[in-house]
Amino acid sequence: MALFSSLTPVFIAIICVLIGVIMKKTNGEKEGRDTKSKPPSRPWVDEDLKDGTDHPLEEEEGEEEWQGLEENVAHVPFAGERYSEAEMIKRSQAFYELLNKRRSVRFLSDEPVPREVIDNVIRTAGTAPSGAHTEPWTFVVVQDPYLKHKIREIVEEEEEINYKKRMGDRWVNDLKRLRTNWIKEYLDTAPYLILIFKQVYGRLPNGKKKTHYYNEISVSIACGILLAALQNAGLCTVTSTPLNCGPQLRALLQRPANEKLLLLLPVGYPKKDATVPALTRKPLEDIMVVM
16 A cells, blocks of 8 residues: 555656647647648738639748749949939929820720830839739730731620620719720720730749749739830820630730739820810829828
């Protein structure tokens, strides 16, 4: 009896150790299951901008996986322009007045536009900032009449369905006052069509997928700069986001699977008899809040 009493603390200690080992193993297995069940963290994907045709990064197994970029990018002195306050005000006012004249023009002339101008405005769009400097954009310039007409056929076929079935009554009624419909003559007449594709992911030299952070936001910024560059060059366009046309247009233009159509811009001079809706823009006090 005395021997049993002396051994009791030992047995209790052994049992406690065994329970601890079992609990640790169970918790480890649970954490492992939780890790597998949780999707990888992708904070650069804005859920409001995400859509069902995005391609998952199947080969991206680790958040810290090296993507083949330089570990340390060299820094060089920044050489920016510095203007006097008077010059800053003058330049900002002049740029506003230039951009305030920008309008969506649906009546475009077939008059030729110098190709060098198109090259320059796309170079300008390519100066846009992008997530981790991945530059996730492709600008497809179409000038071939056959391809332009095929694009028009695809767009008009889908747009007619959009207007009659897919778009709600409110949307269609809102567009009526602007006198728009599914007929897109400008896709034939404009000397150039620029189709802007976002690259959902890139490719590393070894063939693996490369993450393109905030690709939709980055390409959207580039599109805004492109619109400003076109206005600066004296050209007109209309921003077109052809609903349900992306896959067909991607196939027609033989673009790879990692590219998704974001915007279609017909580019040219306005017709001599071109008209635009008499619209006004919100005043500054309605769009800016100073804290």
